[in-house]
Amino acid sequence: MTAVFGHLNPDTDAITAALVYAHLLSRQGTPAQAYRLGELNFETAFVLEQAGVDAPPLLSELPAGSEVALVDHNESAQSVAGLKNLTVTHVVDHHKLGDLETSQPAVLRFEPVGCTATILMRLHREAGLSIDATDARLLLSAVLSDTLHFRSPTTTAADREAAAFLAPIAGVTDVTAYAMQMFAAKSDLGDTPAEKLLKMDYKVFPFGAGKWGLGVIETTNPGYVFGRQAELLVAMQAEKAASGLDGVLLSVVDILNETNRTLVPSDAEAAVVQAAFGASTEAQVADLQKRISRKKQIVPALEAYFAAHA
Amino acid sequence: MTAVFGHLNPDTDAITAALVYAHLLSRQGTPAQAYRLGELNFETAFVLEQAGVDAPPLLSELPAGSEVALVDHNESAQSVAGLKNLTVTHVVDHHKLGDLETSQPAVLRFEPVGCTATILMRLHREAGLSIDATDARLLLSAVLSDTLHFRSPTTTAADREAAAFLAPIAGVTDVTAYAMQMFAAKSDLGDTPAEKLLKMDYKVFPFGAGKWGLGVIETTNPGYVFGRQAELLVAMQAEKAASGLDGVLLSVVDILNETNRTLVPSDAEAAVVQAAFGASTEAQVADLQKRISRKKQIVPALEAYFAAHA
Structure with a gap:
């Protein structure tokens, strides 16, 4: 039995991709x-409830040599x-290919699209297999989640096509x-x-000689987050302090207005944010404006900054 | 312009895959x-002549940042x-995934089949694109070459299907x-x-802390090779000595009888061959019997040996 799972701190794409690919x-x-490799977030719990699907079991460990299928991630730091x-x-x-290696020839299917669900939709069509209403709803939900309903700059034409194909099957x-x-x-x-x-949608990245933790809260209600x-x-x-990081940022993304105001815990992060984004920090908040994609807009700017200051 | 190329010491699959994928x-x-990243072997020269196709240009270097598409390999030691x-x-x-990393999300398409050509045939069919007679002959030749006309244990049903699909289009x-x-x-x-x-079909592999060079000569006339x-x-x-390797082996594969007699240059290699394959070396030749696939039968046994003796 092959174990199929998405990344740690799973989001809707990670959970639904595991269910549909299995x-x-x-x-x-x-x-x-x-x-799954962690708790469901509130969005994913809603999606599974709407689809009438139980959450997959929580996986903590597998015997050495077990066969596994990874979805929506490939780096060991984000995996089991x-x-x-x-x-x-x-x-x-x-995502970009990280430190993955395989001991045998494997099936790898990577495409630079907005979500794993779009690739899974294509796998069904290529194999000439139908997608049932439940799987269609799971995949459609993942497209809408990862692309922020096509607002994210990671969105591609293939994601829009996938959603248009899936919605009628899902009955949405x-x-x-x-x-x-x-x-x-x-x-x-x-x-x-x-x-x-902080940890709901949180990944640790190696920058220069150190490591930064980057959290994102995508919300229609940023006022609630700033209230806390x-x-x-x-x-x-x-x-x-606990994880020995060199910096931590938490981006609060207003989904509907497509803006990003980021929490900055200390002067050290503020100096980097100023240099990398040209954004000043006031009262521990930096206005990163339209930069709403961690993958496409936040991480590359920080990587470029640290590459230039190594 | 994206540069498309197969591995160093190219074989028929590496050359034809570059041509057809480009x-x-x-x-x-x-x-x-x-x-191409090297001289054509005699088989590949014959195939290109039959197809009426010129050899692709020899590539030695590209400017940093150039966009490249790799076919039939992924490890840096086998690439430009x-x-x-x-x-x-x-x-x-x-092949298995080695040390490749990508700086951005990319298109990766790996399948555990007998040759790259079979995957390329599928890419055409999935995209709804026809394959012309020239490309069909190039791909068919690669299937026959990499699978030794379906004799190699790497052969899959998908390779047989690809050949059956391609032969009539190629006019074979x-x-x-x-x-x-x-x-x-x-x-x-x-x-x-x-x-x-030695270098006609030759790859360097990291084993344990060192590196080994593994050559293969697939021939219908092993007597000629042993004469030299x-x-x-x-x-x-x-x-x-020149490349600072820890071991070198040259497997002479009798295509028609599906047997492998391997040249062993020193006692160091002979000891490993004994331990990994249970084969003794006499007069600098080890009888590896039916192990005719480097990828599926030689490399995994050596990897297992070095993993156990690290």
């Missing part, structure tokens, strides 16, 4: 089981513990209304502790 | 030019010099006769210097 592999003769001792047989991803007649419901669910953060808010600014800044400082 | 990319809106400074935008391959009515012509051309080694015979055993062993020792 189903596809099983239909193609490779028995597979979907897993001990990945190097597992046998990677399949990868479907839309008003895609805009459904996307707004998803974003409202995502924004309903309730009494989530500040440490969890003081405790979030404390959580960021604590995480920075 | 053509496909160009048709899909990405202008591309095929190159300075690969890490180039921008890899596409990879089509059937007797596939067996055409394969025999290819193998005869490959086996007509004439007065090729021993250094060139003494000079080949001298060439192997010279290459080992």
